[in-house]
Amino acid sequence: MDEGYTRTSRIYCNQGAIRSVRFSGDGAYCITSGSNRKVKLWNPYKSVLLKTYAGHGNEVMDACSSCDQSQIVSCSVDKSVILWDVIAGTPVRRLRCHTGTVNTVRFNELSTIVVSGSQDNSVMLWDIRARTLTPLQVLADAKDSISSVRISDHEILTASYDAKVRRYDIREGKLVTDCMGEIITCASFTKDNRCILVSCADGLVKLIDKDTGELLGEYEGLQKSDFCIESSVNHDDTMILSGSKDGRIWAWNLITRKVVMYLCDEKSGEQPIISIAVHPNKNSILAANGQDILLWEKAES
Numbered sequence: 001m002d003e004g005y006t007r008t009s010r011i012y013c014n015q016g017a018i019r020s021v022r023f024s025g026d027g028a029y030c031i032t033s034g035s036n037r038k039v040k041l042w043n044p045y046k047s048v049l050l051k052t053y054a055g056h057g058n059e060v061m062d063a064c065s066s067c068d069q070s071q072i073v074s075c076s077v078d079k080s081v082i083l084w085d086v087i088a089g090t091p092v093r094r095l096r097c098h099t100g101t102v103n104t105v106r107f108n109e110l111s112t113i114v115v116s117g118s119q120d121n122s123v124m125l126w127d128i129r130a131r132t133l134t135p136l137q138v139l140a141d142a143k144d145s146i147s148s149v150r151i152s153d154h155e156i157l158t159a160s161y162d163a164k165v166r167r168y169d170i171r172e173g174k175l176v177t178d179c180m181g182e183i184i185t186c187a188s189f190t191k192d193n194r195c196i197l198v199s200c201a202d203g204l205v206k207l208i209d210k211d212t213g214e215l216l217g218e219y220e221g222l223q224k225s226d227f228c229i230e231s232s233v234n235h236d237d238t239m240i241l242s243g244s245k246d247g248r249i250w251a252w253n254l255i256t257r258k259v260v261m262y263l264c265d266e267k268s269g270e271q272p273i274i275s276i277a278v279h280p281n282k283n284s285i286l287a288a289n290g291q292d293i294l295l296w297e298k299a300e301s
Contacts, residue, residue: 003251003260003261003298004298004299005261005263005283005285005296005297005298006296006297006298006299007263007265007294007295007296008045008295008296008297009044009045009047009294009295010265010267010292010293010294010295011042011044011047011292011293011294011295012291012292013032013034013040013042013291013292013293014291015032015034015035015036015038015040015291016034016035016036016059016291017034017035017290017291018032018033018034018035018274018275018288018289018290018291018292018293019033019034019035019059019060019061019062019274019275019288020032020033020061020062020063020274020275020288021033021275021276021277021286021287021288021293022062022063022064022065022277022286023277023278023279023280023286024065024069025065025066025067025068025069025280026069026280027279027280027281027282027284028043028069029041029042029043029044029050029065029069030042030044030277030286030293031063031064031065031072032063032288032293033060033061033062033063033074034059034060035059035060036059037054037056037057037058037059037060037076038052038053038054038056038060039052039053039054039056039060039063039072039074039084040052040053041053041072041086042293044286044293044295045295051086051089052089053072053074053082053084053089055082055084055091055094056074056076056078056080056082057076057078057080058076058077058078059076059077060074060075060076061075061076061077061101061102061103061104062074062075062102062103062104062105063075063105064105064106064107065086065107066107066111067107067109067110067111068111069086070085070086070087071083071084071085071086071092071111071128072084072086073105073106073107073114074105075102075103075104075105075116076101076102077101077102079096079098079099079100079101079102079118080094080095080096080098080102081094081095081096081098081102081105081114081116081126082094082095083095083114083128093128093133094133095114095116095124095126095133095135096133097124097133097134097135098116098118098120098122098124099118099120100118100119100120100121100145101118101119102116102117102118102119103117103118103119103145103146103147103148103228104116104117104146104147104148104149105117105149106149106150106151107151108151109151109152109153111128112127112128112129113125113126113127113128113136114126114128115149115151115156116149117146117147117148117149117158118145118146119145119146120145121140121142121143121144121145121146121160122138122139122140122142122146123138123139123140123142123146123149123156123158124137124138124139125137125138125139125156139156139158139166139168141166141175141177142158142160142162142164142166143160143162143164144160144161144162145160145161146158146159146160147159147160147161147184147185147186147187147228148184148185148186148187148188148230150187150188150189152189152193154169154170154171155167155168155169155170155189156168156170157187157188157189157196158187159184159185159186159187159198160184161183161184163179163180163181163182163183163184164177164178164179164180164184165177165178165180165184165187165196165198165208167196167210176213178196178208178213180198180200180206182200182201182202182204183200183201183202184198184199184200184201185199185200185201185227185228185229185230186198186199186228186229186230186231187199188231188232188233189210190207190233190237191233191235191236191237192237193210194209194210194211195207195208195209195210195216196208196210197231197232197233197240198231199229199230199231199242201224201225201226202224203220203221203222203223203224203225204218204219204220204222205218205219205222205231205240205242205252206218206219207219207240207254217254217257218257219240219242219250219252219257220257221250221259222242222244222245222250223244223245223246225244225245225272227243227245227272227274228274229242229243229244229245229272229273229274230242230243230274230275230276231243231276232276232277232278233254233278234251234278234283234285235278235279235280235281235282235283237254238253238254239251239252239253239254239260240252240253240254241276241278241285242276243272243273243274243275243276243287243288244272244273245272246269246272247264247268247269247270247271247272247273247289248262248263248264248268248269248273249262249263249264249273249276249285249287249296250262251263263285263287263296265294267289267292268287268289268294270290271289271290271291272289273287273288273289274288275287275288276288282298283297283298284296284297284298
C-alpha cells in the first residue's frame with residue numbers, strides 16, 4: 001500500500017547513523033544529524049550535499065533551520081547547542097548550560113528563540129539575539145529525560161520519558177499537563193493546532209484534544225520498541241504518520257484509524273525508521289533509515 005507515493009531518492013549520508021532529518025522551513029532543503037558528529041544540508045530532490053557543519057564533540061541528535069534558512073541550530077550528546085551560519089558553515093554561538101545529552105531543539109516561529117530539551121530533564125529557552133550565553137528561561141517540571149519539543153506561535157509542547165506531555169502557554173503563563181501512562185517518544189501539534197499527536201514506547205500513537213485532554217483516537221499496529229520513534233500528521237491533517245521498528249512508515253486515516261498505507265523499499269526493513277519529516281506544503285515525506293535518508297513524493301493532481 002502506498003496511496004500513490006513513490007520513493008524518489010535514497011541518499012547515503014556518510015555520517016553514521018542518522019538521528020534526525022528535517023525539512024527546511026520552505027521545504028526546499030533538508031538537514032540531517034549524524035552519529036559521526038556532523039550536520040549536513042541537502043537538496044533531497046537532487047540527492048546533492050550542499051554543506052557540512054562540523055563542531056560538535058559527540059553524536060548530533062537533532063538540528064533544524066531558521067524561518068529564513070540563514071541559520072541552523074543543532075544539539076548533541078556533548079551537552080551543547082550550536083547555532084550555525086548556513087552560508088559560512090561556521091558556529092555563531094555555542095550554548096552549554098545543559099548537564100546531559102541534548103535530545104531535541106527547535107526555533108520559535110520568528111527564529112528569535114531556540115528551545116532545547118535534554119536528558120537532564122530540563123527545557124531551556126535561549127534568546128539568540130542577546131549576547132548572554134545563559135538561557136532566558138529554564139522549564140524544570142519534567143521528572144525524566146525530554147524526548148521532543150515543538151513550538152507554535154504562543155505555546156511550547158514538550159514530551160518526556162516520565163509519561164507526561166506538557167504544554168506551556170507563553171501568553172497566559174500557564175502549564176497544562178497530560179499523563180499518557182507510558183514513556184513518550186514524541187509529541188507534536190496537528191497542522192490546525194487543535195490536537196496533539198503522541199507516540200508512546202508501547203507502540204500506540206494517540207491523538208488528544210489540545211484544550212480538553214480528551215483521547216480522540218488510538219492508532220495501533222506498531223511493535224513495541226526501545227527506539228525513540230517520531231510521528232507526525234501529513235501536510236493536510238488527513239493521515240497519521242509514524243516511523244517504526246520494522247523499517248516502514250505507517251500511515252493511518254485520521255478519522256477511521258485504519259492503516260491506509262506503508263512506505264518502504266527493498267532495503268528499509270534492515271533498519272528502523274526513527275525520524276520522519278513532512279513537507280510543509282505538499283505530499284512529500286522524508287525518513288531516516290540507518291545511514292540513509294529516503295524521500296517519498298506523491299504526484300500532485
